[in-house]
Amino acid sequence: MLIRNATILDMTGAAPYTGDILIRDGKIAAIGCDLPAQDQQVLDASGLWALPGFVDAHTHQGGFDMIDQNGMDLNEMTDPVTPQVCAIDGCNPLDKNFRSVPAAGVTTLCITPGSGNVICGQAFVAKSVGNDIHKMTIKNPSALKIALGMNPKGAYGPKGRKPMTRMGIASVLMETFAKADQYRKEKQKAQLEGTQPPKYDEKYEAMLPALEGQIPLKIHCEQFDMLTAIELAKKYHCRLTIEHAWLAKEFLEELSESGADINYGPVGVPTGYGELTGADLIDVKLLDERGVNVSIISDSPILSEEVLLIQAGEAVRCGVSPERALRMITINPAKALGVSERVGSLEVGKDGDVVLFSAMPTRDVAAKLCYTIIEGSVVYTAPERS
Amino acid sequence: MMLIKNGNLHLPDQQVLTGDVLIQNGKILQIGTGLSAPGAEILDAQGKDVFPGFILPVTSVGLTDYANLRQGDSNETSSPCHPGLHVRYALDGREVALQRYWLGGITSFGAAPADGALLAGQMGVYHVDGATAGQMCVCDTVAVKGNFLSDVKATFKAKDAAPMTRMGMASLLRKQLREAKEWMQQENREDNEDFAALEKVLTKEIPLLMNVHTVADIADVIAIAKEFDLRLILNGVYEGHLVKELIVESGASVILGDQFDAGARIWYGTDVDSLLSMQQQTNVCIGCSSGGVGKENLLWNACRLVQEGYQPADVLDLMTVKTAKVLGVDHLIGSIREGLFADLVIYQGNPLESWSACVDTTVVAGKIVYRKEGGAVC
Known part of the structure; x- marks a missing residue:
């Protein structure tokens, strides 16, 4: 799975940055900018915050x-x-x-x-x-x-x-x-x-x-x-x-x-x-x-x-x-x-457990959980609201 | 007198005005801009949000006797029906004060007997500040509170007494109401506190507030309320979305159950959106676990709705003016309006928008009960 263009807060102490997260065989294989997509599932996370699960x-x-x-x-x-x-x-x-x-x-x-x-x-x-x-x-x-x-x-x-x-x-x-x-x-x-x-x-x-x-x-x-x-x-x-x-x-x-x-x-x-x-x-x-x-x-x-x-x-x-x-x-x-x-953090070699929010969830009350990903599989997708 | 100056006032109908609130004798005397009152204590609320105090609709806090947990004062289960009991005789102002509800923006609460009895007693609405029930009183009697729950069945089954089934609960409820009606028609009637309380319900002076969870609970209670032509408030209603039309048709008001407590919402698969959509037809507000809750829970229930996409102004109504309407006290509390109690919470930021928003000052019946260090003062 490739998570594209998220605002990443990796919890290593680094400031938030924009980038992609590549998950292969359940593990984070790479984090960076413009990672090449091969045959993975691509999730466009533009405008979303990516945090460790x-x-x-x-x-x-x-x-x-x-x-x-x-x-x-x-x-x-x-x-x-x-x-x-x-x-x-x-x-x-x-x-x-x-x-x-x-x-x-x-x-x-x-x-x-x-x-x-x-x-x-x-x-x-x-x-x-x-x-x-x-x-x-x-x-x-x-x-x-x-x-x-x-x-x-x-x-x-x-x-x-x-x-x-x-x-x-x-x-x-x-x-x-x-x-x-x-x-x-x-x-x-x-x-x-x-x-x-x-x-x-x-x-x-x-x-x-x-x-x-x-x-x-x-x-x-x-x-x-x-x-x-x-x-x-x-x-x-x-x-x-x-x-x-x-x-x-x-x-x-x-x-x-x-x-x-x-x-x-x-x-x-x-x-x-x-x-x-x-x-x-x-x-x-x-x-x-x-x-x-x-x-x-x-x-x-x-x-x-x-x-x-x-x-x-x-x-x-x-x-x-x-x-x-x-x-x-x-x-x-x-x-x-x-x-x-x-x-616990988003680092290469760790499990591909990622949550994607519409905003920074401990700042904005309205921040909504959009996706939960465990070891590279989407296990929760927010329902569409009428 | 107290004058709150230049706050962002969250007024009725979701109007926001940067202005002043003049308070006298515990009530809101005047709302406007550029108000002055010689000699009044002045609170500078510039840049701050001023909300009507939040209302916790149904709780047993204050009746629980936390110093001596095994013998609380909220759950009289010596018999299944004793609607005449009144919370005013058990309400402990110190226990309420211990909760520091003012830090959660809460200025008043519905104090109700707990969940063990079928007709548990009379409930009132009280301020979070005060030593005695009299000092805390907003409205002494707002409803007779009952429970149509498995808790009641469990309590009396354990005593090998009625009611141990839902049939038993329904039959007993009907019997109580019928006997109260007969008593009302007697010419020389003897004093009977239970029938006197039910008389208020049968004459629609006050509603019957019933704790219900499942479709079966809700349907039984609505049927009985219809038979006796009662006003009804349904509290909890975790499966209410499945019988929305029935609830709307009955005219009952609805208090949503706690969205976090013991996973009940998840267990029953509650469709909160569906329940809230009943606002078009009837009074609906949000609530918390009817047992004990801390100062944070009401706002958490509100914040969860914001997380789900509801507008902060709509959610604010669900824990202020709409709660007051459900409990029949909107002429006393729930809005920043002239003539109402001066129950106000001044926030630095809007707690339904930003997690960093915190209470600056809380005013209950015109008295400052909490002020953050460096908070509004001049």
């Missing part, structure tokens, strides 16, 4: 059926510690909400277990179009999902089971990590010495990639729970992404020092007390100014996928520049998810 670092697409509660497949709330369950096994890409993702300009999404358990399970990263979730997947597992605060308390407290409190959550977490780390060490030792490894444990096995630094901990937390998350990651030398992060503005120093990526949001929720405080995109401005890798998330389908871009617009209202706001839904989440070698 959006990346949503935190969704439950295909696993939360918000209307038919029989389809709630990403919260195995029978045991507070379930690292062994995998979101990919609970994800239905034929779900109506999932089907609507390309129409929101989102081409890559992380799908994660919900937050009902303390250790919730394995998250993965997939492209947004297809019928076979395994073929769509580009990284699995991508993170070990953990949750602090209200959600696990709410799941187990009423049953009178641990954890009923934040103290209980920290205790479950620290105890499980200590045992898993012990398991890791014994397994390593056995391998070195050629002795009998410890008895296979599906939970601890599932925690090894995070303990060995291959994937990050993806920890749902707000307010001071962030400090618990940082303490855990530091103790076990794990990579960390902090999810939701409401009230981050009160912990800027600790967050910046921790080196964690922040996947912020969603906002558009009522404010209460405690954990229900401080959902405000002013936080992403403050984090960005501190050099933290901050992304905006939709948490879809709790809110529909379109709120990803809309929140980037809202971040602009809070003082973030339109270009920085776009980074928060493209290259920043690609980095946080560990898939930036493939997606």
Whole structure:
């Protein structure tokens, strides 16, 4: 496919420029002026803005059926510690909400277990179009999902089971990590010495990639729970992404020092007390100014996928520049998810995931998504309006 | 007195005038150019857009008791029908203030009981500023709010009580209305707050506002409203596009459901264009999730329509004057017009055109409730 004459904002930090994008075998083969057309499909993008397809670092697409509660497949709330369950096994890409993702300009999404358990399970990263979730997947597992605060308390407290409190959550977490780390060490030792490894444990096995630094901990937390998350990651030398992060503005120093990526949001929720405080995109401005890798998330389908871009617009209202706001839904989440070698910016060698808008979408409210392209195939075309 | 000077005033009928607004006793006294008022506090709105405050049509915020989530004050489900209950006894001004709705341009809202009961209670329209329901009041009672939803069936099925089916809901609704009618005809009638509330509905003093999603919900509610000759507001209406003629014929007003909440629009395949085309025949406005929403959601719903190609001025009407018409309070709020409450939001830029537009100053009933640092003042 050849995209002709677009205003390209490639998210490498370069200013917008006019040019063509050539996609061959799903990858960007060239970006430049007047690229020669051979036998490719040519898409005239004169007057349109070309951006990398959006990346949503935190969704439950295909696993939360918000209307038919029989389809709630990403919260195995029978045991507070379930690292062994995998979101990919609970994800239905034929779900109506999932089907609507390309129409929101989102081409890559992380799908994660919900937050009902303390250790919730394995998250993965997939492209947004297809019928076979395994073929769509580009990284699995991508993170070990953990949750602090209200959600696990709410799941187990009423049953009178641990954890009923934040103290209980920290205790479950620290105890499980200590045992898993012990398991890791014994397994390593056995391998070195050629002795009998410890008895296979599906939970601890599932925690090894995070303990060995291959994937990050993806920890749902707000307010001071962030400090618990940082303490855990530091103790076990794990990579960390902090999810939701409401009230981050009160912990800027600790967050910046921790080196964690922040996947912020969603906002558009009522404010209460405690954990229900401080959902405000002013936080992403403050984090960005501190050099933290901050992304905006939709948490879809709790809110529909379109709120990803809309929140980037809202971040602009809070003082973030339109270009920085776009980074928060493209290259920043690609980095946080560990898939930036493939997606998040328009560069030769990366996947041909492109969105074409009628105007700069974080500047003009009226900017309309015209096409979504994944690996060189048009997967969404805006309907003609009467 | 307060005088807003030289703003781009977004007046009724989509007129834009660069001019002044004089405010006295919380109301708009005069609109014009070159106005002066000795001693008045002056707000310089030069280069800024002055809109009527946005209206959130139906929400339970203020009744939810976020400090103690498990026992909110919005959802009385001890019985399926209690139309006599009134939100004024549960409205918490502090909880409303926590939302900082003025940052989203919102100056008033319809406070309604939540979605668990069939006839849930009486709703009113309130300002976003004030400590008590009395201080916040725009119009104390605008409708009896009910729900013809699967939520109601689920609530009472769990108690092994009626109604657990749509048939059950319809039969119970008819029974309530019929009994209220009989009560109205009695000579020495006993006090009954539920029947008294339904009397207002049956005499068309106020409408019945029903939360509905599917075609079946909508058709049942319209049939019953017709039988009892009621005024009707339909809220949600995610499948309304499939029975547009039926809705138009019934004369019901329509509040569009939240376009983002829980993917309902996507789940039901809502044709928003089709629903909005009913504006030719009836009152239509946009709404948000009837549960809790933040300060951003109403404007997001508006911005999505702009993304879809609607003109900003038309979309502005859908969250101001048309909302006021749907709720029957357009003589009080919803426009920059002499005699109405001085509910104004002054923006730097137009938030329906530019994402960088932000609130400079919000005025609720003539009082400045928010002013950005360096905002309009002289």
